[in-house]
Amino acid sequence: xxxxxxxxxxxxxxxxxxxxxxxxxxxxxxxxxxxxxxxxxxxxxxxxxxxxxxxxxxxxxxxxxxxxxxxxxxxxxxxxxxxxxxxxxxxxxxxxxxxxxxxxxxxxxxxxxxxxxxxxxxxxxxxxxxxxxxxxxxxxxxxxxxxxxxxxxxxxxxxxxxxxxxxxxxxxxxxxxxxxxxxxxxxxxxxxxxxxxxxxxxxxxxxxxxxxxxxxxxxxxxxxxxxxxxxxxxxxxxxxxxxxxxxxxxxxxxxxxxxxxxxxxxxxxxxxxxxxxxxxxxxxxxxxxxxxxxxxxxxxxxxxxxxxxxxxxxxxxxxxxxxxxxx
Amino acid sequence: xxxxxxxxxxxxxxxxxxxxxxxxxxxxxxxxxxxxxxxxxxxxxxxxxxxxxxxxxxxxxxxxxxxxxxxxxxxxxxxxxxxxxxxxxxxxxxxxxxxxxxxxxxxxxxxxxxxxxxxxxxxxxxxxxxxxxxxxxxxxxxxxxxxxxxxxxxxxxxxxxxxxxxxxxxxxxxxxxxxxxxxxxxxxxxxxxxxxxxxxxxxxxxxxxxxxxxxxxxxxxxxxxxxxxxxxxxxxxxxxxxxxxxxxxxxxxxxxxxxxxxxxxxxxxxxxxxxxxxxxxxxxxxxxxxxxxxxxxxxxxxxxxxxxxxxxxxxxxxxxxxxxxxxxxxxxxxxxxxxxxxxxxxxxxxxxxxxxxxxxxxxxxxxxxxxxxxxxxxxxxxxxxxxxxxxxxxxxxxxxxxxxxxxxxxxxxxxxxxxxxxxxxxxxxxxxxxxxxxxxxxxxxxxxxxxxxxxxxxxxxxxxxxxxxxxxxxxxxxxxxxxxxxxxxxxxxxxxxxxxxx
Numbered sequence: 001x002x003x004x005x006x007x008x009x010x011x012x013x014x015x016x017x018x019x020x021x022x023x024x025x026x027x028x029x030x031x032x033x034x035x036x037x038x039x040x041x042x043x044x045x046x047x048x049x050x051x052x053x054x055x056x057x058x059x060x061x062x063x064x065x066x067x068x069x070x071x072x073x074x075x076x077x078x079x080x081x082x083x084x085x086x087x088x089x090x091x092x093x094x095x096x097x098x099x100x101x102x103x104x105x106x107x108x109x110x111x112x113x114x115x116x117x118x119x120x121x122x123x124x125x126x127x128x129x130x131x132x133x134x135x136x137x138x139x140x141x142x143x144x145x146x147x148x149x150x151x152x153x154x155x156x157x158x159x160x161x162x163x164x165x166x167x168x169x170x171x172x173x174x175x176x177x178x179x180x181x182x183x184x185x186x187x188x189x190x191x192x193x194x195x196x197x198x199x200x201x202x203x204x205x206x207x208x209x210x211x212x213x214x215x216x217x218x219x220x221x222x223x224x225x226x227x228x229x230x231x232x233x234x235x236x237x238x239x240x241x242x243x244x245x246x247x248x249x250x251x252x253x254x255x256x257x258x259x260x261x262x263x264x265x266x267x268x269x270x271x272x273x274x275x276x277x278x279x280x281x282x283x284x285x286x287x288x289x290x291x292x293x294x295x296x297x298x299x300x301x302x303x304x305x306x307x308x309x310x311x312x313x314x315x316x317x318x319x320x321x322x323x324x325x326x327x
Numbered sequence: 328x329x330x331x332x333x334x335x336x337x338x339x340x341x342x343x344x345x346x347x348x349x350x351x352x353x354x355x356x357x358x359x360x361x362x363x364x365x366x367x368x369x370x371x372x373x374x375x376x377x378x379x380x381x382x383x384x385x386x387x388x389x390x391x392x393x394x395x396x397x398x399x400x401x402x403x404x405x406x407x408x409x410x411x412x413x414x415x416x417x418x419x420x421x422x423x424x425x426x427x428x429x430x431x432x433x434x435x436x437x438x439x440x441x442x443x444x445x446x447x448x449x450x451x452x453x454x455x456x457x458x459x460x461x462x463x464x465x466x467x468x469x470x471x472x473x474x475x476x477x478x479x480x481x482x483x484x485x486x487x488x489x490x491x492x493x494x495x496x497x498x499x500x501x502x503x504x505x506x507x508x509x510x511x512x513x514x515x516x517x518x519x520x521x522x523x524x525x526x527x528x529x530x531x532x533x534x535x536x537x538x539x540x541x542x543x544x545x546x547x548x549x550x551x552x553x554x555x556x557x558x559x560x561x562x563x564x565x566x567x568x569x570x571x572x573x574x575x576x577x578x579x580x581x582x583x584x585x586x587x588x589x590x591x592x593x594x595x596x597x598x599x600x601x602x603x604x605x606x607x608x609x610x611x612x613x614x615x616x617x618x619x620x621x622x623x624x625x626x627x628x629x630x631x632x633x634x635x636x637x638x639x640x641x642x643x644x645x646x647x648x649x650x651x652x653x654x655x656x657x658x659x660x661x662x663x664x665x666x667x668x669x670x671x672x673x674x675x676x677x678x679x680x681x682x683x684x685x686x687x688x689x690x691x692x693x694x695x696x697x698x699x700x701x702x703x704x705x706x707x708x709x710x711x712x713x714x715x716x717x718x719x720x721x722x723x724x725x726x727x728x729x730x731x732x733x734x735x736x737x738x739x740x741x742x743x744x745x746x747x748x749x750x751x752x753x754x755x756x757x758x759x760x761x762x763x764x765x766x767x768x769x770x771x772x773x774x775x776x777x778x779x780x781x782x783x784x785x786x787x788x789x790x791x792x793x794x795x796x797x798x799x800x801x802x803x804x805x806x807x808x809x810x811x812x813x814x815x816x817x818x819x820x821x822x823x824x825x826x827x828x829x
Contacts, residue, residue, distance in 0.1 A: 163342050163345040164349075166343060167801070170771070171804070178792075252468065259470050259472075260470065260472060263771065264771065265790075279472065279473055286479075286480050297473040300468075301465070305464060305465060305468035308467055
């Protein structure tokens with residue numbers, strides 16, 4: 001019965017050592033579980049590396065990067081534009097470990113392909129993150145409001161969700177891409193986010209439906225807390241795990257979605273570029289210049305795979321039941 | 328139940344109606360439908376523009392256009408596209424091409440995915456399980472169009488080149504043997520010695536098999552031959568019996584073996600009929616097989632009559648399938664010559680103007696379906712694997728499974744009868760959800776492989792800001808998604824009595 005706020009002080013820490021139980025906050029527990037998940041940790045390091053590489057190399061929004069070539073300037077073709085990157089050391093019969101002039105090679109008109117791929121990765125990442133953020137915010141708000149208020153509000157919002165879910169993701173995204181493709185990555189990302197929220201809304205609504213019947217919500221209502229405060233202060237923090245996991249995984253699928261759109265010619269328009277558009281632009285070069293096809297694909301896979309692993313780690317970290325049996 | 332279905336139908340209808348509004352308005356707003364004509368240099372430009380404005384009602388506001396379209400659809404008229412072609416005709420052709428692709432891919436993905444998922448759940452935390460988990464994550468992260476272009480290059484162009492001289496290089500044989508060893512080893516449970524033994528066995532079997540295939544130049548003129556058909560179907564008979572009834576008492580085993588034997592003999596006896604059959608005859612043969620095998624199981628099953636019938640029918644159908652594949656393979660050489668040594672195609676749904684017997688026509692479709700299906704399968708496959716693994720793991724940890732084990736049931740009965748059936752229930756819902764994904768995947772895949780299907784109809788309609796083909800596409804896919812969702816709900820309630828539809 002003496003377990004109160006002071007109990008987490010230093011003297012309990014020494015007690016706890018005797019009992020080999022350390023009191024941890026929920027955040028600490030989640031973090032611990034996440035960092036123990038090796039695949040998730042590897043995914044996070046890989047993802048951080050890709051993001052830093054993409055934004056620091058050729059610079060972003062006017063800030064120059066450390067790579068001396070741009071994604072627009074053409075240059076003389078060196079060795080038919082073959083990649084100069086080499087990772088096989090000399091004693092194994094390779095060319096030694098070096099970057100060279102054009103590590104990813106050049107395209108058919110001599111644009112440095114490393115710079116082009118980095119630009120594509122930047123655009124793809126921006127779109128994916130915007131889709132993730134906008135979709136998560138809209139989905140959370142719709143789901144929370146529908147789940148908390150019930151009644152007429154719920155029917156209207158959930159029917160709207162039903163309607164949106166009837167349209168396959170790629171189809172509605174393609175229509176949006178056709179409208180917004182030439183307005184740049186930011187606009188495209190925001191508008192894609194505005195149509196890709198229904199799955200999350202259903203998820204959040206389900207959580208709210210069960211949480212709103214709990215005693216602590218009743219207590220908050222009894223003391224006259226406003227609906228807004230109950231939703232955002234009392235219930236939402238309890239659903240944060242579900243939301244974060246869904247948001248992470250939606251970023252991964254947004255990367256793939258954006259690249260598919262750009263591949264179909266409905267996403268980012270030339271001369272600007274994205275990873276999917278690069279693959280589309282050079283798909284016929286597969287035989288002559290296969291590297292033009294390999295690099296952007298590799299980056300899409302790296303980004304999507306690392307985010308998927310992070311999402312898997314987060315799911316396990318937020319759900320203590322899933323630590324043993326990973327689904 | 329009927330009240331539930333009726334209510335769902337009414338709600339679904341209005342949901343679909345609202346979705347058509349969104350799709351129509353967005354499509355109509357997505358660009359300028361006169362874009363290509365504005366840059367037209369021909370003298371009758373004004374007339375062309377007036378013509379198109381007239382046909383697409385561009386002088387009317389979008390809501391009016393939508394209502395006109397809706398009125399036409401209600402009368403069963405899907406309208407014309409902007410060049411005046413009848414959309415219903417276009418849709419009919421596109422639908423058959425896409426259905427072939429989607430159904431083939433979905434069925435394959437479901438079967439393979441569930442099998443892999445269940446094996447990986449039963450071998451949780453084994454090397455196989457980790458590999459499958461990792462592979463599923465990679466599949467989730469693969470851009471389908473990238474895979475499709477890669478398949479085109481390596482599975483079609485280079486494979487066709489290789490078929491000219493189908494000997495497998497020693498390095499590749501080594502790699503394939505190693506792979507088969509690793510699969511054997513990863514699937515084995517037990518201590519290190521047992522695992523190493525199965526690894527060695529897998530290595531030897533794989534190595535021998537591929538060396539044999541290479542030395543006999545099997546790929547140049549493939550086929551099983553009667554002894555191999557018999558061996559495969561007898562093995563399948565044992566397998567199906569083990570799964571459905573166990574080897575003791577012998578009744579079911581004899582029924583299944585009899586079915587395998589009978590099937591092989593019948594394939595030889597019926598060879599005049601099988602030389603150039605029709606689909607109707609094939610279906611008829613399948614029905615006869617089912618009837619004969621059921622009778623066989625009934626006669627020989629003894630106390631385990633039901634299991635014996637199951638095992639015999641499955642064996643009979645499987646044997647029929649093996650014979651079917653064998654006939655296709657025998658036709659391969661002739662077909663390959665007729666398409667100038669390029670049996671795996673990269674473009675379209677059939678070779679233009681190709682006419683041949685039943686087997687050659689089938690090979691032609693199969694050669695065209697192979698690559699797009701592979702690209703489509705990858706993603707659904709990963710979903711089904713993960714899902715069935717998760718649900719199987721959950722079921723295996725249930726109390727009633729522990730009870731089943733505690734009362735001394737053999738592991739086969741526990742897995743097949745108690746766990747497997749219940750583990751599959753959640754997967755049924757996935758089939759509905761997955762369909763929307765497959766449609767999206769089909770749009771991309773059709774684009775890469777040049778199929779004149781639904782996806783093509785949609786993309787071209789969207790590209791030309793022409794709502795009628797886009798809406799025709801959407802009515803079909805949207806209806807399919809709504810109906811599939813409803814079927815999944817009903818199926819779920821039927822399979823799991825705890826769920827009540829209300």
